[in-house]
Amino acid sequence: MKKFTHLVAVAAAFFAVSLAVVTGCKYDVAAPLWDQPYTVPPTPSISLIQPTSAPAGVNMIVITGQNLNGVPDTNGVYFGITPAEVVSKSATSITVRRPPLVADSCTVKVVSDSALVVARIKYGRIDPVMDRFGGFKDNIALGAVAVDSVENLFVVSAVTPITIWKVTPAGDKAVLPTSGLALRPPYDVRLRNGVLYVMGNNREIQQVNLASGVSSRWTQMPPGKVVRFGDFDANGYFYTGGVTGSDLCIIPPNPPTTLTLAQIGLAGYYATEEILTVKVSRGYVYVASRSSATSPAMIWRQAISAGGQLAPRELVLDLAAHSDLSAHLVKAIALSTSGQLYLTTDASDPLLIWNPANSSLDYFYKSIVPPFGKHSIWGSSTFLYMVSGDVNNADSGLRWNVVRVDMGTTGASSP
16 A cells, blocks of 8 residues: 555656646747748848840850849749849859850840749840851761961861861861871861871871861970870961970971970979870960879960070969869960960860959859860861860760851950
């Protein structure tokens, strides 16, 4: 009996404590949402959009207004029905990339994640900035491109026997008949005074007279100097390099068909680096190089003086400082008249723009230019011609193309 009385007392005490806890916590329970007053979410509004249209060269568009910080990064801004990627945003402005769209006009819509009203503003013309040029639809691997002073394009295949196509500014394409020395698949080509200079993974630099179609050896580098890339300066000196150990070599004008080490100059900076591309522009030689196969590329430049002499190199851009873009493999360098640097890379979004004024590196025409750039050249107008090697495309006609990209500005003088 005593044990039973003890159990009853314990149960009563537990009930009393439980009741006290329940009654004591009744004010900690959140009130039902339907009992709370409704707060109207802030409505986004647009007061200005700049620029008011998107001709070639426009890469970013800025939307100004109010209550814009609730706009999601994905599917928050539309040009017509095409979403635009949000790059940055605040309560009063949103910066988006140029959308992959061509239109005479459209409506820009800003969709908040909470507001019931969509902000709208009319937008002007969005010009086309890219087309596949020359009708390369046969799934033939392409190697490199060159362009002459009247904007004829010369495209060299990357498979033997080598084919050279000439594409006129109107887009008419024809095979250039060649004879003579068998050409190697090119890493790089340069056009000067009607002669196409071809560099493969070899000591020999080949040449093709475009008037006659005859191919021959231009020169052969000394032992150990395997080259892949090169470019001429205004006085005919040729700056060339490639595999690790070759350095940047300087070939004098009108070289003999076989060069000795004493007949070339060496930059002296790249002996332990792999050279990825070489470009001469405005009295400088620009070199993209990397210290190993897994290292990000670095862009250097050296001023050129009389006799092909080079000043000490200076760093232009280190891709390692831009972690989101550091894995891009640089395939070609181009410069605009305003001093901006454009890089063709092997990435899914292949064009990058470097602005030295604010040290910014970003995509150019993201989601517009086809993937995997292999080689490019800027012509005498606003067009950049790029070899696109989208080898995994299900459509075989889109695997190897030349794309003509309207950069919206002219290229810097070369050399």
